[in-house]
Amino acid sequence: VRIDLKTPISNSTNVIMGFAAPSSNNLKDSITLEALAVLLEGNSDSRLTKSLSQLNSYSYLSMQKVGLKKDDPQALFVQLNTPPQYEQKAIDAFYDAILDLSKNPPNEYEMSTIKSTLSKALAMNFESAENICETIGSGYLDGNLQDISQMQNIINSLTPNDIVNAAQKYLDLNKVSMAIVHPTSVSDEQILKNYQQSKFVKKQPKSAAASISFGSRKIDTTDIEEYRLKNNTHIALNNSDKSDVCYLNWRISAIQALPKNLAIPYVLTELLNKGSSIRTKEQMSMLTNSNGIDYTFDSNGFQILVNANCMAQNLDSTLDILNEIMYNPNFSQEDFEAAKTKIRSYFESIDKDGSDNMLVQLYPGYFGSAREILEGLDKMTLNDVIKHYSDMLNKGSSNFVVTAPFKKYPATKQSALQKISQSPVAFKDFTPKFTNIFKPNKSTKVILDSAELNQAQIYKTYSFKMSGNIKDDVKFEVLNEILGGSPASRLFQELREKQKLAYRVSSQVQSFEDTGILTMFITSTTDDKAQNDIKYDNLQKCLDGFDTQVQKLLKEAVTQEELDSAKMQLKQRIAKQTELPSSETDLLSTNMTLPYGIKRIDEYVKAIDSITIEDVTQAANHIFKNKPTISILASPDTIENQMSYIESLGEVIHPA
Numbered sequence: 001v002r003i004d005l006k007t008p009i010s011n012s013t014n015v016i017m018g019f020a021a022p023s024s025n026n027l028k029d030s031i032t033l034e035a036l037a038v039l040l041e042g043n044s045d046s047r048l049t050k051s052l053s054q055l056n057s058y059s060y061l062s063m064q065k066v067g068l069k070k071d072d073p074q075a076l077f078v079q080l081n082t083p084p085q086y087e088q089k090a091i092d093a094f095y096d097a098i099l100d101l102s103k104n105p106p107n108e109y110e111m112s113t114i115k116s117t118l119s120k121a122l123a124m125n126f127e128s129a130e131n132i133c134e135t136i137g138s139g140y141l142d143g144n145l146q147d148i149s150q151m152q153n154i155i156n157s158l159t160p161n162d163i164v165n166a167a168q169k170y171l172d173l174n175k176v177s178m179a180i181v182h183p184t185s186v187s188d189e190q191i192l193k194n195y196q197q198s199k200f201v202k203k204q205p206k207s208a209a210a211s212i213s214f215g216s217r218k219i220d221t222t223d224i225e226e227y228r229l230k231n232n233t234h235i236a237l238n239n240s241d242k243s244d245v246c247y248l249n250w251r252i253s254a255i256q257a258l259p260k261n262l263a264i265p266y267v268l269t270e271l272l273n274k275g276s277s278i279r280t281k282e283q284m285s286m287l288t289n290s291n292g293i294d295y296t297f298d299s300n301g302f303q304i305l306v307n308a309n310c311m312a313q314n315l316d317s318t319l320d321i322l323n324e325i326m327y328n329p330n331f332s333q334e335d336f337e338a339a340k341t342k343i344r345s346y347f348e349s350i351d352k353d354g355s356d357n358m359l360v361q362l363y364p365g366y367f368g369s370a371r372e373i374l375e376g377l378d379k380m381t382l383n384d385v386i387k388h389y390s391d392m393l394n395k396g397s398s399n400f401v402v403t404a405p406f407k408k409y410p411a412t413k414q415s416a417l418q419k420i421s422q423s424p425v426a427f428k429d430f431t432p433k434f435t436n437i438f439k440p441n442k443s444t445k446v447i448l449d450s451a452e453l454n455q456a457q458i459y460k461t462y463s464f465k466m467s468g469n470i471k472d473d474v475k476f477e478v479l480n481e482i483l484g485g486s487p488a489s490r491l492f493q494e495l496r497e498k499q500k501l502a503y504r505v506s507s508q509v510q511s512f513e514d515t516g517i518l519t520m521f522i523t524s525t526t527d528d529k530a531q532n533d534i535k536y537d538n539l540q541k542c543l544d545g546f547d548t549q550v551q552k553l554l555k556e557a558v559t560q561e562e563l564d565s566a567k568m569q570l571k572q573r574i575a576k577q578t579e580l581p582s583s584e585t586d587l588l589s590t591n592m593t594l595p596y597g598i599k600r601i602d603e604y605v606k607a608i609d610s611i612t613i614e615d616v617t618q619a620a621n622h623i624f625k626n627k628p629t630i631s632i633l634a635s636p637d638t639i640e641n642q643m644s645y646i647e648s649l650g651e652v653i654h655p656a
Contacts, residue, residue: 002178004191008452011183011349013087013562014079017094018177021074021170024065024138027147032166033076033153035114037061039106039163039224041115042098044273044292044381045285047100051093054565056345057082059094072375076170083349086185086193087406091178095200101167109290114163116292118155120311121566122246127242127578128155164621173200184452202375224588224598225413229421233398234430236588236598237413239406240581246412247313247582249589250306252321252427254396255513258301262368263343263376265299267385270339272297284321293318299323304392312409315402319419327424329389332434336382347373354633357447357655358519359627362463363437363512371656397430397594403585432595434514438465441627454528455502456539456634458649460546461519464623466511468595474570474607475619476516480509481548481566482558482616484520488565490552495522495545501538518623527635536641539634545651553620557613567608574605 018178022029040048043057048059060079066072080090106114139148180460182191225237259265273296275281290296295308295318306326347370359367368376400420406413440463466472484491484507495501505522522545524538577583578601591600630649632639639646646652 001176002180004180004182006182006184006186008184010181010351011084011185012351013082013084013183014181015082015087015091016179017078017080017091019076019078019171019409019586020175021063021076021438023073025069025071028154029166029170030063030074030172031118031151032158032162032172033063034118035155035158036163036167036171038114038117039110043113043285045113045282046288048094048097052080052082052090053088055082055089055093055097056342057086057090057127059090077617085190085194087180087182088198092198092200095173098167098171098173102163105164107160109286111158111160113292115155115158116311117292119152120292120309122151122155123243123245123311124227124309124582127245130432130576130579137555142148175412176265186639208613218228226598229417229419230426231398231421231423232427232429233400233420233423234592235400235402235417235420236592237406237416238401238403238581238585238588240584241402241405241408244312244405244583245581246310246312246402247585248308248310248316248318248322248403249401249585250308250326251399251593252304252392252396253302253399253430253593254428255302255603256391257388257391258326258366259384260365261376261380261384262301262365263373263380264385264388265341266343266373266450267377267380268389269297271330271335271385272299272325273340274330274335276325276330277605278324281330284325287317288321291317293321295322295325304396307586312412315404316415316419317417320647323419323422327556331382331386333382333391334624336385339523340377340380344377345376352449352451352633354447354449354459354514354631355519357449357628358459358461358631358656360446361447361631361653362461362517363515366437366512369655381508392428393425393527396427399426399430399589401585401589401592403581403588405568430593432593432597434466434570435469437513438463438515440465443477443630444627445629446646446649446652447514447629447631447640447655448646448652449631450636450639451633453633453635454522454525454530454533456526456542456638458522458524458542458634459631460543461517461629461631462623462626463515463517463600463624463629466514466516468514470596470600470603471607471610471615472619473511474604474611475615476509476518477570477618478563478566478608478611478625479553479619479623480507480518481569482562483507483518483553485566486569488569489547491520491522494549495542499541499545501542501545516623520549522546526638539632539642543630550620550624553617558616560613563611563613563616567611571605571606574601 021033024030038046040046041061043049052058056080062077063074064077065074078094080087082090125135136146138532194208223239227235229235275284291310291314293308293310293314295306298305306322308318308322350370356369360369402416404412481489483489484505486492489506491507495505496503502522502524507518507520509516509518511517524542526531526536526538527534577587587601588598591598594600596603632646
């Protein structure tokens, strides 16, 4: 069964395929299908991933239980995301990958990769109390509670034939339900033509388109050792006894190296994830996949951020790989051109989002629009990328966090220090401080853009000066929780529950260097002609609702109940963030670049308890004394109907 649909709100094509999967109490077959997913799209070297990458497409496989009974089946979903008119080629690539299994079952390297990946995922699963509870609860409901202890044995015993048989049993290509959502720019004739060109098509389709407190949890910073290495890297070794999985976060920071061409960091990111000058991407993938090593490099113009994880026995190998890539990057002309093509394809098909317009306006020169990125790609040379990379290493500071079972494996500590100190670069000293980039609005600005959307996206953001004082940071967080940080917040209760203006409404506080931003966000139906639901004035009602809550915070003190609830929410968030070693590592890495260093989280928790009602009022006055920036993305008819009101708000800016 296949149905083709169209949408005006997406520039890419999405394919969803559904197959009947094993019942949830059939643990062996369920794990075998997870192994199949790793084989097909578990990493960059997987079979389907390699085929789809040539189409600038990607896939995602998942299983979901259908029903509540223990023997109810699961559904296996295969999602493909492609550029317009590439959907059939992507579907054919998936079909080819399934049919090829009978001729080419998983080889020794692939089986090693599958078992390493599943074993590490299983170890990670038992690091979190939430995941443990979910696993035990699901096992009880599914009638396979006793089998949970056998998961590792099942993984270890998997054979190539198990995976081939599972694919033949559950991925029957003659029994698949398929929905394809195309952009409206693709015609029915083009959809039909692409379909008919498939080698798997046997007949023409009938239609082508139709109030409990959990307290707080702190990182035990007494269990963290800090060092300054000979290459000037500041390193924190964080002992964790939750599993044998190690987590690594390496951050090279140099805001003075920010390039004028904001497309350069995107290309650098692609190249740093393409192997090294010593090993090709394929060779690197074989090494990492067979040893259960995952890593990503990311560049944003002022940082190179590396995240990795591995089992403890592979920590040395992982550090060797990160050093190899960082200090011997792959800067081939061929891969440079391929990276530009991939990034261009992404930005040409990316959907509009009001938040992107907001960031470009608030942080000019640091975040670029899609148009600026595309123009930058046309102007860029490989030497531009190499120069930016060199500036990052020569002008940057280096901070490294490793979370690992150091007490269980004492030798890993000295080895990690020795590996991380090896570099051809002497990094700069790092002193946590903010770069002065804050520029207050002289007047209210309204960024106005249109798209064929049923629901308008409405953002109202106040930027404000950050002091770096931990208590000030917590004041802003507490204020945000009361305003729109949770379902108990004022925005949620007033605009959603009472006025019924939206399903999604919230607020968020963020910061970049010395500039904080508090953003209120809502999506509200204004122009749903298909349902005869036209409410253009919802746009004004939403913005009026934002202003009402801002004025209330300025004129009236919050209640003690609201303050206590906000404090509890913040403590619960910290508890969750510090439970998993992966998020704990990320938090430590971020804190190393801020005042207070790794002790910041301890000071943060202390500050939560010290916040008073008067502090919240002070925070409101500090933030809302500034002129806001509003971003509106709505249908052309909504904008036309509401233009007089929009112009009354402030200076209207149309994104290029």
